[in-house]
Every structure is written in structure tokens, then in C-alpha cells.
Amino acid sequence: MTYSFVKPKIKPVFSLFLRIWMVFFFFGAGFIVFIYLFIYIKTSFILSNIEQKKQELITIQNSIDENEKLFVLLSDQKGLALSINGKEGDNEKLRYDIANLFDLIVKTNGIKLDELNINRHYLRLSGITPTKEMFSLLIETPLKSVFDESKTSFYRLKNGWYRFVSVNEETIRLDNER
Structure with missing residues (x-):
């Protein structure tokens, strides 16, 4: 069911x-x-x-x-x-002459620099050279053409060479005098 x-x-x-x-x-x-x-x-x-x-x-x-x-x-x-x-364009001739001077020193192999003091109107070199004449011909003459006043003193060493001190000065001029 x-x-x-x-x-x-x-x-x-x-x-x-x-x-x-x-x-x-x-x-x-x-x-x-x-x-x-x-x-x-x-x-x-x-x-x-x-x-x-x-x-x-x-x-x-x-x-x-x-x-x-x-x-x-x-x-x-x-x-x-x-x-x-110096500033660009300033003392161009001085820089050129000093560069030539260093070229001469490097090429000679005889002159040896011990000290170099430089500023805008002053150059002081000291070192040794085999002869006074060599220094005079290679370095002193170009320095005299660049600077107004150039003085060099020599001291003889025991080995026959000379110690030198060269003081070079440029008289300070006003800009309108150049």
C-alpha cells in the first residue's frame, strides 16, 4: 500500500x-x-x-x-x-721665452736646476753648470732678453763645476706704458 x-x-x-x-x-x-x-x-x-x-x-x-x-x-x-x-693673453711672451729656456736646459744635459722660484715679475734659478760660459750662452742671454734686470753669481765646487744663483726681475710697469 x-x-x-x-x-x-x-x-x-x-x-x-x-x-x-x-x-x-x-x-x-x-x-x-x-x-x-x-x-x-x-x-x-x-x-x-x-x-x-x-x-x-x-x-x-x-x-x-x-x-x-x-x-x-x-x-x-x-x-x-x-x-x-698669468691670465690668458697676459705675459704671453714671458711664458713663451721661459718655456724655450727650459727646453734649452733639458737639451743640454749639462746644466742641472736645483731650485726654481717664479712669480709674475720675478724668476730665481739655482743649480750647477760645468762652465760659466755654457750658462752664459745657453741661459743668461735668453734671460736678459726677457727680464729687465738679470744678476747671476757663481761659486766654484770641488769637482770644478760651478754652482749658480740667477735672479731675474722685470720692472713693474703700468698697463698704459706697455
């Missing part, structure tokens, strides 16, 4: 609606986990990149400090060189 006109059906544990709802729930949870992992990895990559940039910044700052020190040193050396050589 049956009390129902409908044949009983087996009911599934999960209905179609529950299955659809669970699929969307797990898809949403998976999407949230994926976004979280993506942001976490991207953030860690950016943080490591920031650390590298900090190290590069420290290295660049150190090189800037070194370059500033080198710039100050080179500026000082340039100032010293300009004070010795």
Missing part, C-alpha cells in the same frame, strides 16, 4: 542552487587570495627595489662628495697655475 501517487525520487545532498552558490563562493575566495598574493609579491619586489635605490643613492652621494673635493683641489691648482702663468 502506498500513500502517495508520486514515485519518490532520491534527493541529492547538494541541490543545484547550493552547488552554484558554492562555486561562486570558492571562485570569489580564490580571487581574493590571488589578489592578496599578487599585491604581497608586488610590494616585496618594490621594497627590495627601494633598498637597492637607497644603496645607489648612498654610492652616488659618496662620489659627489669625492668629486666636490676633487673640484676644490683642481680649482686651487688652476688658480695657482694661472697665478704662475
Whole structure:
């Protein structure tokens, strides 16, 4: 005997609606986990990149400090060189004549310089020479053509050579006298 006109059906544990709802729930949870992992990895990559940039910044700052020190040193050396050589175009003939004088000293291999003091209007040379005549012909004559006043004193050494001290001065003229 049956009390129902409908044949009983087996009911599934999960209905179609529950299955659809669970699929969307797990898809949403998976999407949230994926976004979280993506942001976490991207953030860690950016943080490591920031650390590298900090190290590069420290290295660049150190090189800037070194370059500033080198710039100050080179500026000082340039100032010293300009004070010795004079400004561009100033004392051009004097520089040319002194360069020729040094060329002569280097080529002779006989005259040796021990000391050289130079400024804008003054040149003092000291050293040794084999003979007074050699010094007079090679160095003293060009110096007399460059400077207004040239004095040289010699001292004989035990080996027969001469120690010399040559003081050369240019009288200071006003710019309109030149």
C-alpha cells in the first residue's frame, strides 16, 4: 500500500542552487587570495627595489662628495697655475721665452736646476753648470732678453763645476706704458 501517487525520487545532498552558490563562493575566495598574493609579491619586489635605490643613492652621494673635493683641489691648482702663468693673453711672451729656456736646459744635459722660484715679475734659478760660459750662452742671454734686470753669481765646487744663483726681475710697469 502506498500513500502517495508520486514515485519518490532520491534527493541529492547538494541541490543545484547550493552547488552554484558554492562555486561562486570558492571562485570569489580564490580571487581574493590571488589578489592578496599578487599585491604581497608586488610590494616585496618594490621594497627590495627601494633598498637597492637607497644603496645607489648612498654610492652616488659618496662620489659627489669625492668629486666636490676633487673640484676644490683642481680649482686651487688652476688658480695657482694661472697665478704662475698669468691670465690668458697676459705675459704671453714671458711664458713663451721661459718655456724655450727650459727646453734649452733639458737639451743640454749639462746644466742641472736645483731650485726654481717664479712669480709674475720675478724668476730665481739655482743649480750647477760645468762652465760659466755654457750658462752664459745657453741661459743668461735668453734671460736678459726677457727680464729687465738679470744678476747671476757663481761659486766654484770641488769637482770644478760651478754652482749658480740667477735672479731675474722685470720692472713693474703700468698697463698704459706697455
